[in-house]
């Protein structure tokens with residue numbers, strides 16, 4: 095059974111395991127910080143009781159929701175779980191009156207950029223050498239209507 099629900103502290107080890115497998119670039123400390131400061135935007139996907147993906151969104155300003163990270167364990171990708179997580183965090187943003195959602199993806203991450211475009215995001219620009227390893231980021235934006 096698939097379940098999309100809010101992150102709970104007991105999910106932490108599994109979220110960090112997926113983070114390491116998928117990105118391996120964020121300090122686990124950030125995730126606990128997000129839980130403590132904006133827990134509504136920290137959402138997980140569970141399949142048969144196992145955490146297989148997560149999204150972390152926070153309010154960058156009153157009008158702007160920002161997605162910090164979105165990941166689905168490779169063995170569970172292409173089952174619409176990433177879409178369900180993205181839609182769930184967008185609903186949280188909509189509920190608090192946000193009018194735009196922004197995020198960035200590595201320029202080499204064609205799959206992620208296609209995924210976000212399919213969900214209505216538009217590319218808004220490139221930030222050179224955004225990542226620690228020198229790779230540039232593609233900035234993306236979605237306009238949303240208040241709920």
Ligand SMILES: CC(C)(COP(=O)(O)OP(=O)(O)OC[C@H]1O[C@@H](n2cnc3c(N)ncnc32)[C@H](O)[C@@H]1OP(=O)(O)O)[C@@H](O)C(=O)NCCC(=O)NCCS
Pocket residue numbers: 116162163164165166167170171172173174175176177178198199200203205206208209210212
């Ligand atoms: C990006 C990511 C979150 C998407 O998660 P996912 O669970 O695979 O997403 P979905 O299954 O909802 O959709 C993925 C793709 O599979 C396709 N798909 C899903 N189910 C399908 C089905 N039943 N039949 C055909 N195609 C299907 C979707 O059309 C989509 O195609 P796209 O690549 O053209 O967008 C995931 O690939 C991931 O974790 N990537 C690594 C981390 C990352 O890049 N994160 C984003 C940057 S923050």
